[in-house]
Amino acid sequence: MKKLINDPDQVVAEALEGFEMAYGGRVHVNHDPAFVARKDAPVQGKVAIVSGGGSGHEPMHPGYVGPGMLDAAVPGQMFTSPTPDQVEAATKAGAADKGVLHLVKNYTGDVANFEMAAELAEAEGIEVRSVVIDDDVAVKDSLFTAGRRGVGGTVLIEKIVGACADRGDDLEAVTNLAATLNGRVRSMGMALTPCTVPSAGEPTFELADNEMEIGIGIHGEPGRERLPLESADQIAERLLNPILEDLPFRSGDEVLLFVNGMGGTPMIELLVVYRAACRLLSEHGITVQRDLVGNYITALEMAGCSITLLKLDEDTKWLWDAPVDTPGLSWGAWEPPNLPWTPQWQVNTSRRTLPWTAT
């Protein structure tokens, strides 16, 4: 096991200390129980958005705390659900006067522990709603999961729902948007290499030199099939086709295309996959109106990628374009606003339109 760590059992705690040293000017870090909250939490006049899950997927979730995205996030131990008391503490830290929405990836432990935390918080008078994210089309059930897994769609939903909360929508509206988005987003991933949980010291699975795993989970859970390595174009097709069929996505749809790296894949390869995915979508008459390319929901040092597709409408595009200021996702404001509400910030929606697919 070759890793830049000290004690394998202290990686999560030490990384959280490093996170505080790097971003402590922008977020509040609590160590016992471990959670991260907006520096200015609780923020009155807005629904608080709280998420979390096992560590090893950085920048998700602590990296998405800040204006325009999460109010608080809970890092569990490596690939392990956070405990109910962690989630309860984060919920209380985030909660202001408009209630709390939990965004929960669909893994058995996460769902149970967020549910318990919600009950504890409600007993103290905090109104909590919950939306479970299950966007992975690869497998029906899996290790740690009844039903589909929550993967790349989580990043997009956290960004868009975060902006919705920031503009002042109430708890019902924010919850409904999260549920609607979950219905409109689909993902699938693949791996070239496994990853190693430090405390285990051994790879989560084995792949031969010429093999890849299609439909992999973000903890190295088994996917659909193990195949000989193929070209980036072929791999993009293997990931995209099941996504397109599942919703289904149709000609004329406008989408956000998210090509995510699993942690060990360089940006130049993700761009080759992005190109392939764009071309395939173009052949299907689907317009890529927004995009995200990079390492946003990872599986430690796993080499591989996932593709996520989200069906867009006008409101969703505006909320995506809205400024966000978190350690893991950040963009700002350059031109006067043209928005249906009065924002505290300025945004240029045209800046992120993609002319290549629009022409």
Add this chain to the structure above:
Amino acid sequence: MKKLINDPDQVVAEALEGFEMAYGGRVHVNHDPAFVARKDAPVQGKVAIVSGGGSGHEPMHPGYVGPGMLDAAVPGQMFTSPTPDQVEAATKAGAADKGVLHLVKNYTGDVANFEMAAELAEAEGIEVRSVVIDDDVAVKDSLFTAGRRGVGGTVLIEKIVGACADRGDDLEAVTNLAATLNGRVRSMGMALTPCTVPSAGEPTFELADNEMEIGIGIHGEPGRERLPLESADQIAERLLNPILEDLPFRSGDEVLLFVNGMGGTPMIELLVVYRAACRLLSEHGITVQRDLVGNYITALEMAGCSITLLKLDEDTKWLWDAPVDTPGLSWGAWEPPNLPWTPQWQVNTSRRTLPWTAT
């Protein structure tokens, strides 16, 4: 060789197409000769900042084109200097009415080809200055290099000099700032694993399962020594001590600490290294006032990291905090300005101050 690619010889060209599909709404991509320029280039009233180098270090350099950073960037073939005609074309695309500054990493091919391009552009009436960046303290000479190599400091210099050009400083001032910054920045890197250039198909070097290379270059060039794997704390010390001794950095200094991933190292490990570096600097009485943690100058899928330290003054801090809007580095504007000039954007300098090291 396990990579998400199609033809090994087409990776750079296809990635540039992917880059255009993803970011074409924000930057102009030229394919023959290959360069990337600001969408609104040439921008009158400012010095144009142009950089470039071999591909495989993404997001550097094409990912740093945009308001607040580079006007144009030139991607060479993989780990290969861009050609003079590429650099000349990028220079002409960027040049407006205040001249052009070339920021060149110190590799023999880069220096020669940028020099030739500068001569060609000057023959056409464009005023060009050049600053060569050589911040790597690991070795005196190396493969491809007479003198020290240009590495992580390049990212910081491009950001800060880009902001200086954006505020309207003239060519002499911008050039002097780049040279001054190069004198104040030092870096050193290490590798846990090698990387493979696609067209070569074999790793650039071999490392045993328990070995690491200290002082590695961003093309896998040999470093100072090959040692048994150590803890993150020990590795941070091996990288930081030569940096501190070289300038030298002293107690009371304010610095920007940049912990960079080589491409295959997950964020959680970089945070463990960042923590170690922060603690060591604190022991030396050095204050980390600004920071950057992530994959910003990579060596394909190499696992490893580099540490870069830049001595700060007030103007440098302001320029670092100024908004930047590029595919690879982006932050915005949230609060009213408190700056010694009149910006077109707003910036909150306090947002990036780090209370952990300041208290």
